[in-house]
Amino acid sequence: MTISSYQDQSPILVAVDCIIFGFDNEELKILLIKRNFEPEKGKWSLMGGFLKEQETADEAADRVLLSLTGLHDVYMEQVHTYTGPDRDPVERTISITYYALINIEDHNEELTRQHSAQWFSFSEAPELIFDHHQMVTHAINRLRYKTSIQPIGFELLPEKFTMRQLQKLYEAILNETLDKRNFSKKINQLDVLIKLEEKDMSSSKKGSFLFQFDKEKYAAKAKQGFAFRL
Amino acid sequence: MTISSYQDQSPILVAVDCIIFGFDNEELKILLIKRNFEPEKGKWSLMGGFLKEQETADEAADRVLLSLTGLHDVYMEQVHTYTGPDRDPVERTISITYYALINIEDHNEELTRQHSAQWFSFSEAPELIFDHHQMVTHAINRLRYKTSIQPIGFELLPEKFTMRQLQKLYEAILNETLDKRNFSKKINQLDVLIKLEEKDMSSSKKGSFLFQFDKEKYAAKAKQGFAFRL
DNA sequence: TTATTAAGTGTATTATTTACATTTATAAAT
DNA sequence: ATTTATAAATGTAAATAATACACTTAATAA
Numbered sequence: 227m228t229i230s231s232y233q234d235q236s237p238i239l240v241a242v243d244c245i246i247f248g249f250d251n252e253e254l255k256i257l258l259i260k261r262n263f264e265p266e267k268g269k270w271s272l273m274g275g276f277l278k279e280q281e282t283a284d285e286a287a288d289r290v291l292l293s294l295t296g297l298h299d300v301y302m303e304q305v306h307t308y309t310g311p312d313r314d315p316v317e318r319t320i321s322i323t324y325y326a327l328i329n330i331e332d333h334n335e336e337l338t339r340q341h342s343a344q345w346f347s348f349s350e351a352p353e354l355i356f357d358h359h360q361m362v363t364h365a366i367n368r369l370r371y372k373t374s375i376q377p378i379g380f381e382l383l384p385e386k387f388t389m390r391q392l393q394k395l396y397e398a399i400l401n402e403t404l405d406k407r408n409f410s411k412k413i414n415q416l417d418v419l420i421k422l423e424e425k426d427m428s429s430s431k432k433g434s435f436l437f438q439f440d441k442e443k444y445a446a447k448a449k450q451g452f453a454f455r456l
Numbered sequence: 457m458t459i460s461s462y463q464d465q466s467p468i469l470v471a472v473d474c475i476i477f478g479f480d481n482e483e484l485k486i487l488l489i490k491r492n493f494e495p496e497k498g499k500w501s502l503m504g505g506f507l508k509e510q511e512t513a514d515e516a517a518d519r520v521l522l523s524l525t526g527l528h529d530v531y532m533e534q535v536h537t538y539t540g541p542d543r544d545p546v547e548r549t550i551s552i553t554y555y556a557l558i559n560i561e562d563h564n565e566e567l568t569r570q571h572s573a574q575w576f577s578f579s580e581a582p583e584l585i586f587d588h589h590q591m592v593t594h595a596i597n598r599l600r601y602k603t604s605i606q607p608i609g610f611e612l613l614p615e616k617f618t619m620r621q622l623q624k625l626y627e628a629i630l631n632e633t634l635d636k637r638n639f640s641k642k643i644n645q646l647d648v649l650i651k652l653e654e655k656d657m658s659s660s661k662k663g664s665f666l667f668q669f670d671k672e673k674y675a676a677k678a679k680q681g682f683a684f685r686l
Numbered sequence: 687t688t689a690t691t692a693a694g695t696g697t698a699t700t701a702t703t704t705a706c707a708t709t710t711a712t713a714a715a716t
Numbered sequence: 717a718t719t720t721a722t723a724a725a726t727g728t729a730a731a732t733a734a735t736a737c738a739c740t741t742a743a744t745a746a
Contacts, residue, residue, distance in 0.1 A: 236509045238470050240539075240550060279466045283539040283550070307537040307552050309470075309513040320470060320513070322537050371601075407695070408735065430692035431744040637726070638704070660723035661712040
C-alpha cells in the first residue's frame with residue numbers, strides 16, 4: 227500500500243477459512259463443521275480461525291487444518307479474500323480463504339469428531355453460514371482450473387491408485403463424464419505415472435493395476451517446460 | 457472463520473494495492489508512483505491505500521484508482537492477499553491486491569502528476585518496494601489467464617481499434633509473437649467484433665479498418681454457453 | 687467348465703492448430 | 717500521370733489433437 231500514510235484505521239479482524247476437499251473414489255467431498263458457538267450456533271460452516279501475531283495467512287490455514295485433521299504438509303492454495311463490512315455480524319472480519327486437498331483416509335477421525343466435523347458430498351452440502359457458500363463456489367472453480375494445468379489431483383488419492391480411481395476423481399472435479407479409453411490414453415502420454423506390478427483386486431475379478439504419480443519425473447519434465455494439461 | 461471464537465487479535469492494518477495496466481499500442485505498461493513519504497521515500501511502488509470503515513476491498517481499490525487516474529468503472533480483479541508479518545516495516549499490514557485495466561489515453565494526467573505517477577514498460581519497470589514486485593508478477597500471470605478466457609483485453613484499447621492493435625495487445629500480454637493471419641482468423645470466428653466502415657489512416661498508406669467489440673453480442677453468446685478462447 | 691465382471695486396449699473421423707507468401711489499397715514522390 | 721513505398725488483407729495445405737466408439741481378456745465364483 228502506499229498513499230494516505232499510516233493513519234488510524236478502525237480495527238479489522240483477519241481470519242482464514244478453509245475449504246477442505248476429499249475424494250471417496252466416487253464423489254468429491256467437503257469437510258464441514260457444526261458451529262458450537264454463537265452466532266449461527268448449530269449451523270454448518272467452513273473451518274476457520276483468526277490470524278495470530280507473527281503468523282502469515284498460509285501458516286494460519288495450515289494450523290487450522292492441522293487442528294481439524296491432524297494433517298501436516300497438505301496442499302493448500304489461497305483463493306480469495308472476502309471483505310464485506312457486515313459479512314460477520316459480530317465484528318468486522320475479513321476472511322482469506324484457502325482450499326485444501328487431502329486424502330480422505332488420512333484425516334484423524336477423533337479430531338474431526340471433536341470439532342463436530344462431517345464429510346458431505348460436494349453436490350449435497352447443507353446450507354452454510356455467512357458467505358461460506360460463495361467461498362466454496364469460488365474454491366471449486368479454482369480447483370477445476372488448477373487441476374487442469376497442474377498434477378494436484380493426486381493429492382486427493384492414496385499413494386497407489388487405479389486408472390479408474392483417477393478417472394472418477396477428474397470426473398468428480400470437472401463434474402462431467404469422460405471416455406475411459408481417451409482418458410487413459412491422455413494420462414499415459416503425459417508419461418508421469420509409474421505402473422506397478424501390483425493389482426487392486428477389490429473392484430473386479432480381473433483386478434486392476436495400481437499406479438503411482440512419479441513426482442521426480444514430473445518435476446524434471448516441468449523444469450524442461452513440459453506442461454501438464456488434462 | 458469459525459473456530460476459536462472472537463478472542464483478542466493484535467491489530468492488523470488492511471490495505472489494497474493496485475497493479476494498473478495500460479497499453480500504448482506497442483507495449484504493456486504499468487503505472488507506478490514515487491513514494492513521497494517514509495519508509496522507502498523516493499522509491500517506486502504500486503498505488504494503494506487503507507481500507508475504510510464500511511468499505512469493501514473492491515470499493516477501496518476503486519477509490520484508490522479514481523484518486524490516481526480520475527477513472528470510474530474500471531475493470532478490476534482481486535488477485536491475492538499478502539500477509540507476511542514483516543512485509544511493511546512500520547506496522548503490520550496485510551495487502552489485498554487488484555489489477556486494473558485502463559485505456560491509457562483516458563487517465564487524468566494532472567492527477568497522475570500530482571501523485572508523481574509514471575507509466576513504465578512492463579518489461580523495464582524499476583525495482584519496487586516491499587513485496588510489490590511479487591504482486592506484479594502474480595497479477596500479470598492472472599491477467600494472462602483471464603485474457604485467454606474472457607474478452608477483457610478490450611478494456612486496454614480505445615473504443616475503436618485496428619486488428620493490428622488487438623494483435624499487438626495480445627502479444628504484449630502473452631509475451632509472444634503471433635501469426636497475423638491465424639490471429640485474425642481466430643478473432644473473426646469468435647464473431648464478437650463489429651467491423652466498421654471507417655479506417656485508421658495513421659499507420660499506413662492503405663489504412664486499416666477499425667473494429668469495435670460487440671458487448672451485447674458477446675453477452676448473448678456467453679449466456680448460450682459460448683466460450684471466448686484465444 | 688461355465689458364467690460373470692470390470693479391466694484393458696486401437697482405429698477412424700473430425701476439429702483445431704500451425705506454417706507460410708502474394709496481392710491490394712492508398713499516399714507520397716517524381 | 718506514373719511510379720514507388722508501405723502496411724493491410726487474405727487462403728490453403730499439413731500436422732496435431734480431440735473425439736467417438738466395441739470387443740477381448742483376466743480372474744474369480746458358481
